[in-house]
Amino acid sequence: MEPDGALEDLKDADVILIAPYLFGAHRYPEAIPELVPLLIHQHKQKVRIGAVCTAAFILAQTGLLDGRIATTNWQVSKTFIQTFPNVLVKPDRILTEDNGLICTGAATSQYHLALHIIERFGSKALVRACSKVFLVDPCRVSQTPYIIASFKKNHGDDKIAEAQRWMETSYQDTLTIDAIAERVGLSSRHFKRRFKMATDETPIAYLHQIRIEVAKQKLEGTRKNIDEITHLVGYEDSGTFRRLFKRITSLSPREYRDRFSTL
Known part of the structure; x- marks a missing residue:
């Protein structure tokens, strides 16, 4: 994917989406702090911002999620909660929106994010049609059935x-x-x-x-x-x-x- 412009040059937008990344494998970690003031500015302009999966960590660094409901990939939800204690994390949810800030669960929940945006800017009828075309269950709202229990063992006791x-x-x-x-x-x-x-x-x-x-x-x-x-x-x-x-x-x-x- 080739960008055709820079975020700081953006004049008018309806939605900004932040892509997920693998922990420890972000190619340009120094770029993340640079995004923070730009995202804050866009949010002040009433632009909706969506964070897919682990991109919630980037959005949370802005402070915009403090006191707001959010979700992320269930596999990293405990780390997210520890890192951002002021965010009201709902790890069971596939998608949340609070004050124009949209977060999703694991990566494939991007399809639910797409349906969510279609409903915001289109209609429920269009959502129903798209969900059938792309085989997405629009009624699936929870990550809970997919969670595999993991147990903390490296505590030293x-x-x-x-x-x-x-x-x-x-x-x-x-x-x-x-x-x-x-x-x-x-x-x-x-x-x-x-x-x-x-x-x-x-x-x-x-x-x-x-x-x-x-x-x-x-x-x-x-x-x-x-x-x-x-x-x-x-x-x-x-x-x-x-x-x-x-x-x-x-x-x-x-x-x-x-x-x-x-x-």
């Missing part, structure tokens, strides 16, 4: 690491937080505090994430029914499992299987 390993290999058993704390030689209260400090998760939330991640794999790659999967991942009641699964993934187990099964 050996006792918490031991607890994590045990939870990850014994999730199918009836585990209590008190029993896990006792196994690693800590009081329950101290264990909960250290676990949260080390992993950014409570022990029970961590255990639920492990179980739901295994359940997702079984829904994707086996024909086991929901009751079987419930017991295989450590829950006794399928109703409890279904509620937790929906809360974490935004889909019911059956909806998840229909969307992601590889069989």
